[in-house]
Amino acid sequence: MTQTGIPFVFMRGGTSRGPYFNRADLPADLDTLAEVLIAAVGSGHPLNIDGIGGGAAVTTKVAMLSRSEDDWADIDYFFAQVSVEDKLVDFKPTCGNILSGVGPAAIEMGLISPTGDSTDIKIRAVNTGAQVEATVATPGGHLTYEGDTAIASVPGTAAPVALKFMGVVGSATGQLLPTGNLRDTFDGIEVTCMDVAMPVVIARAEDFGLTGHESAEDLDANPDFFARMEAIRLQAGAAMGMGEVTKSVTPKFAFLAPAQNGGTIATRYFMPWKTHPSMAVTGAQCIASCALTPGSVSDGMLDRPSDSPANVVLEHASGTIEVLVDFTANNGFDLNAAGLVRTARKLADGQVYVPATIWSGHPDA
Template identity: 75%
Template sequence: MSQTAIPFLFMRGGTSRGPYFRRDDLPEDLDQLAEVLIAVLGSGHALNIDGIGGGAAVTTKVAMLSPSEDEWADVDYFFAQVSVTEKRVDFKPTCGNIMSGVAPAALEMGLVNAKDDVTEIKIRAVNTGARVIAKVQTPNGQLAYAGETEIAGVPGSAAPVQLTFMGVVGSSTGAFLPSDKLQENIGGIDVTCMDVAMPMVIARAQDFGLTGHESVQELDSNLDFFKRMEGIRIEAGKRMGMGDVSKSVTPKFGLLAKAQNGGSIAVRYFMPWNTHPTMAVTGAQCLASCALTPGTVADGLLARSHESPTNVVLEHAAGTIDVLIDFDANNGFNLKAAGLVRTARKLADGFVYVPHTIWSQPKETA
C-alpha cells in the first residue's frame, strides 16, 4: 500500500477544469500542500503524464473548499494555480472560471443544502478576500447541470451559474490603481496598471505592432512580443508594489483594441507566459473596468457608457464574454459589483492518488 487516496470531484468550471477538494482532506502546511498538488496534476511534464492535469494552464487549476470562517459567507474557496511544465504552485491569485464550479461542488460535497428552483451560495475567495454570490439551478431541490446557456470556448450548453463579484477592487494590491497612475510608460509602451479581481498590466495592441485580433496560435508564436511583454510585466509588478513577479503568474497582461464584431472592445489575455484560449472571469472584470475608466489606455477604443449598470461585451480569442458592471462615475470610476454568467459540469468523482513519499495520512490507500 504505497499511495495515499484523496477524495475529489473533477469539474469543468467555465472554460477551465481541474480537481475540487475539501480543504480538510489535504495538508494544512502550504509547502506540503504544494507538493501534493504537483503530484496530483503531474506538474513538471508538458503532458502532465503522471497526473490528471491537461497539459495547459487552464487545466492545471485546483479548488479547495471548506465551511466559511467568514460570517457573511457559506463557503471558503481556496485556489491554486499549478504550473504545467515546472514543479511550482502559485497560491496568490484566484480564478473566476474555476469559481463557476464552486457552488455546484459545494452542493455535491454536502457543504450547503439545495433549495427549490435556485440556490444562492455566498462564497469567500480566500486568496483575495473577494465576496461572490453564486446562483445555481436546483429544481425540486436537485442540482441541475443541463440547460440552454452557452459560453464561448465550451461546446454545447448547460445550466447557468450566475456570479456576482463584490469587494474585488484592490484584491491583491489594496488599490484600484496600484501605481497611482491611470497611465504610465514602461519600455516605450503606455500601460494601465489596475487591480480589479486580478492585478493586470493593460496596453494597446497597436503599440506592439499588433491588431489585437490575432489568434491564440499567432500570438503564442510571436516570441519577440512575449519577450518584450514579460519585461514590461516584471517592471510593472515592481511599480505595483508586488515585488519580483518573474516567477508569479500575477500580474496578468492584457491587450486592447477596437471591437470588430459588435462588442464593446476587443481583448487578449495572457496567463502570462502564453495566451489564454478564451477569457478569464477575473481578468474580464479588470479589462471591463479599464474600458470604462476615462484616462486609461482604453481611451479612444470604445464609446463609454455613463449609465450604471452597463454591460461590457469583451471580444476575446474564442468569442465574447459579457460583464455587467455596476459602478459610480460621480468621482472618477468606482466599481460596486460585476456580474457574469458561466456554466459548470461535474466530470468525475472518486479518489486521486499520490505516493506515500509525497504525503502519507491515515486514509484509504492503494
C-alpha cells in the same frame, strides 16, 4: 500502502477544469500541500502524463473548499494555480472560471444543501478576500447541469451559474490603481496597471505592432512579443508593489483594440506566458473596468457607456464574454459589483492518488 488516496470531484468550471477538494482532506502545511498538488496534477511534464492535469494552464487549476467561518460567507474557496511543467504552485491569485464550479461542487460534497429551484451560495475567495454570490440551478431541490446557457470555448449548453462579484477592487494590492497613476510607461509602452478581481497590466495592441485581433495560436508563435511583454510585466509588478514577480502568474497582462464584431472592445489576455484561449472571469472584470475608466489606455477605442449598470462585451480570442458592471463615475471610476453568467459540469469523482512518500494522509501534516 505506497500511495495516498484523496477524494475529489473533477469539474469543468467556465473555460477551465480541474480537481475540487474538500480542504479538510488535504495537508494543512502549504509546502506539503504544494507537493501534493504537483503530484496530483502531474506538473513537470508537458502532457502532465503522471497526473490528472491536461497540459495547459487552464487545466492545471485546483479548488479547495470548506464551510466558511466568515460571518458573511457560506463557503471558503481556496485556489491554486499549478504550473504545467515547472513544478510550481501559485497560491496568490484566484480564478473566476474555476469559481463557477464552486457552488455545484459544494453541493456535490455535501457542504451546502439545495434550498429550492435555485440555490444562492455566498463564497469567500480565500486568496483575495473577494465576496461572490453564486446562484446555482437546483430545480425541485436537485442539482442539475442541464440547461440552455452557452459560453464561448465550451461546446453545447448547460445550466447557468450566475456570479455577482463584490469587494474585488484592490484584491491583491489594496488599490484600484496600484501605481497611483492612470497610465505608466515601461520600455516605451504605455499601460494602465489596474487591480479589479485580478491585477492586470493593460496595454494597446497597436503599440506592439499588433491588430489586437490575432488568434491565440498566432500570438503564442510570436516570441518577440512575449519577451517584450514579460519585460514590461516584471517592471509593472514591482511598480504595483507586488515585488519580484518572475515566478508568479500575477500580475496578468492584456492588450486592447477597437471591437470588430459588435462588442464594446476587443482584448487578448495572457496567463501570462501563454495566450488565454478565451478569457478569465477575473481578468474580464479588470479589463471591463479599464474600458469604463476615463484616462486609461482604453481612451479612443470605444463609445464609453455612462449609465450604470453597463453591459461590457469583451471580444476575446474565441468569442465574447459579457460583464455587467455596476459602477459610479462621479470622479473617475468606482466599481460596486460585477456580474457574469458561466456554466459548470461535473466530469468525474473518486480518489486521486499521490505517492505516500510525499504525503501519508494525515490531515494535520
